[in-house]
Amino acid sequence: MNRVYNFNAGPSPLPLEVLEEIRDEMTNFKGTGMGIIEMSHRSKEFQSVIEETKSLLFDLMKLTPDHEIVFIQGGGTMQFLMESYNFLHTRAAYADTGVWAHKARDSAAFFGEAYDANSAKDRNYSYIPEDCLIKPETDYLHITTNNTIYGTEYWKFPEVDIPIICDMSSDILSRRIDFNRFDMIWAGIQKNLGAAGMALVILKKDFAKTARTDIPPFLQYKTFIEKDSAYNTPPVFCIYTLNKMLHWIIKQGGLDIIEKRNKEKAKLIYDIIDKSNGFYKGHAVKKDRSRMNITFNLSSADEEKDFIEKAKENRFIGVNGHRLVGGCRISLYNAVTIDACKAVAQFMEAYRKDHQ
Numbered sequence: 017m018n019r020v021y022n023f024n025a026g027p028s029p030l031p032l033e034v035l036e037e038i039r040d041e042m043t044n045f046k047g048t049g050m051g052i053i054e055m056s057h058r059s060k061e062f063q064s065v066i067e068e069t070k071s072l073l074f075d076l077m078k079l080t081p082d083h084e085i086v087f088i089q090g091g092g093t094m095q096f097l098m099e100s101y102n103f104l105h106t107r108a109a110y111a112d113t114g115v116w117a118h119k120a121r122d123s124a125a126f127f128g129e130a131y132d133a134n135s136a137k138d139r140n141y142s143y144i145p146e147d148c149l150i151k152p153e154t155d156y157l158h159i160t161t162n163n164t165i166y167g168t169e170y171w172k173f174p175e176v177d178i179p180i181i182c183d184m185s186s187d188i189l190s191r192r193i194d195f196n197r198f199d200m201i202w203a204g205i206q207k208n209l210g211a212a213g214m215a216l217v218i219l220k221k222d223f224a225k226t227a228r229t230d231i232p233p234f235l236q237y238k239t240f241i242e243k244d245s246a247y248n249t250p251p252v253f254c255i256y257t258l259n260k261m262l263h264w265i266i267k268q269g270g271l272d273i274i275e276k277r278n279k280e281k282a283k284l285i286y287d288i289i290d291k292s293n294g295f296y297k298g299h300a301v302k303k304d305r306s307r308m309n310i311t312f313n314l315s316s317a318d319e320e321k322d323f324i325e326k327a328k329e330n331r332f333i334g335v336n337g338h339r340l341v342g343g344c345r346i347s348l349y350n351a352v353t354i355d356a357c358k359a360v361a362q363f364m365e366a367y368r369k370d371h372q
């Protein structure tokens with residue numbers, strides 16, 4: 017096997033057994049004599065993939081029946097646009113936890129007032145701001161549950177009396193939370209749950225009813241709900257890989273086991289950072305550290321460049337920080353194995369001993 021240790025931030029690794037299963041089915045899905053990307057999206061075989069995927073999500077997330085699940089092309093960025101186009105009637109609040117929050121807020125500004133309810137800018141987005149200042153007549157609060165670029169994650173959610181919309185693109189199904197407490201959750205699936213090109217969107221039925229209906233049908237959640245995600249040809253391969261990933265999570269033992277493993281994985285690397293006497297400097301404050309994206313710096317940009325190169329020589333891929341912030345980042349989505357984390361932790365320790 018010539019696979020690398022893949023710590024890419026997105027798209028990111030899928031479990032080998034999932035990739036192999038997809039490969040094996042690619043030319044003949046369930047005895048149909050066709051691959052999944054060759055068959056009609058109206059066929060009963062594909063319809064049952066959609067139905068099963070929704071039902072697996074209801075089970076895994078313990079969602080109550082007052083939810084709708086839809087699959088929408090365009091990834092996370094399309095949801096920045098759609099959530100505000102549908103639900104921003106007067107003004108919307110954004111928790112300013114960094115780059116993705118800005119993109120969400122800036123998309124919303126086309127449709128009304130989009131303001132920051134708080135901000136972590138003062139300390140370069142190294143923490144999750146707790147208090148929210150919500151103005152009257154605010155339609156919703158948007159939060160980014162895991163900040164992929166800065167490596168912070170919400171461990172305590174805001175208490176507000178308006179709907180909360182969560183961008184869970186980089187931590188969806190990585191841990192057990194009460195998914196029912198939010199009016200809307202969406203996630204681009206290419207980080208924890210499959211192939212790029214689609215968002216998984218979960219809405220409370222009552223909240224969905226508050227959406228605007230005077231906007232183009234293809235941009236209305238209502239259309240996707242009424243047509244069961246098949247108003248036009250849906251992203252069939254994305255839905256199919258999502259289905260495979262959900263089966264994989266169940267096979268691992270479910271969300272609680274996945275969470276336990278993710279905790280263990282992150283600890284392996286944070287421990288190396290914390291015991292390095294400042295050689296590795298973690299970016300996020302400890303209480304808000306992400307389990308999905310571990311961000312850190314070395315003493316200089318040159319040192320970081322060298323670290324990333326040496327890592328690559330040792331088959332550790334994707335440990336560079338986001339192009340906007342630099343530094344280093346190790347992403348540990350669900351499919352990253354404990355062995356991969358042990359290996360990179362060992363590499364980090366050896367690198368430190370050589371350079372400190």
Ligand SMILES: *Cc1c(COP(=O)(O)O)cnc(C)c1O
Pocket residue numbers: 026090091092093094116160162163164183184185186204213
């Ligand atoms: C990756 C990411 C996005 C953007 O996803 P695209 O599918 O590339 O548009 C949005 N939010 C968060 C938190 C992300 O990590």
